[in-house]
Amino acid sequence: MADRMTLPLSPLHELIHKQTTKDMIRDKIVSLIASGILQRGDELPSERELAAMLMVSRETARGAVQRLAGEGIVTVSQGARTRVAKVDVEVGSQRIGVTNPSSINGYSLDAVHAARLLVETAVVADAARRLTANDIKRLEDSIAAQEASCVDPVRFLICDREFHLTIYYASGNKLLADFVVDLYTYMIEHRRIAMGKPGAIKKSLEDHRFIVNALKMRNPEAVSAAFANHILRIHETSLEVGSDSGGKRPGAAATASGGKRKVA
Numbered sequence: 001m002a003d004r005m006t007l008p009l010s011p012l013h014e015l016i017h018k019q020t021t022k023d024m025i026r027d028k029i030v031s032l033i034a035s036g037i038l039q040r041g042d043e044l045p046s047e048r049e050l051a052a053m054l055m056v057s058r059e060t061a062r063g064a065v066q067r068l069a070g071e072g073i074v075t076v077s078q079g080a081r082t083r084v085a086k087v088d089v090e091v092g093s094q095r096i097g098v099t100n101p102s103s104i105n106g107y108s109l110d111a112v113h114a115a116r117l118l119v120e121t122a123v124v125a126d127a128a129r130r131l132t133a134n135d136i137k138r139l140e141d142s143i144a145a146q147e148a149s150c151v152d153p154v155r156f157l158i159c160d161r162e163f164h165l166t167i168y169y170a171s172g173n174k175l176l177a178d179f180v181v182d183l184y185t186y187m188i189e190h191r192r193i194a195m196g197k198p199g200a201i202k203k204s205l206e207d208h209r210f211i212v213n214a215l216k217m218r219n220p221e222a223v224s225a226a227f228a229n230h231i232l233r234i235h236e237t238s239l240e241v242g243s244d245s246g247g248k249r250p251g252a253a254a255t256a257s258g259g260k261r262k263v264a
Helices: 014-018 021-035 047-054 058-070 109-130 133-148 153-168 174-184 188-195 200-216 220-244 256-260
Strands: none
Touching: 021 047, 021 058, 021 153, 047 058, 047 133, 047 153, 109 153, 109 174, 109 200, 109 220, 133 153, 133 200, 153 174, 153 188, 153 200, 188 200, 188 220, 200 220
């Protein structure tokens, strides 16, 4: 049976229904590269892991990777893991977010933090009123995938992104959801570093479990408060990464690697 995708890759575009599920997963992986979660030389998760993280069949995950290999975006070696071969990728019209994945990096950490507290908490509160039983099941499956990825920051961030996007796009305003995705991708390369610190993944996973419990209660205020705590944790760990890198605050300028990523 073909996968039934409950979360479109980009709800702003009406043509998404014409894409096959393999196309959509291919585009999701490209977005992971464009945002900086996956970088050149990174190993892709196995087909089984990708299928669990993105909540599709192994056949779908295999087909998406094969398409990426045909485009030269990833390399598949006999007896070795598939690796990201290039980050100069075309996200195209099906990208998630309002702007390209690196534009948000030009803003300061404090500005993005304030925006997340103002907008993201409102979006997820609205999502709490609208999530379907299938959405809740996706989130519970995502928690299981996160638990299986808790020793690998990159794999955890792939799950983390899917978790957040499921909630954002359950809200009633797709434009605001796309804007919040832009806020989420802020300095994602710093997040990779932060998630590698001892205990960081465990704390984030605890936040996610608390968020899911609040969503299951259909309590907008509790969901908003849980996200505010989660956003504060992200802000604090981002500050720590900036301090560890010599005191330079994230967001002073767009990252060089982010600036190289090509988006339509």
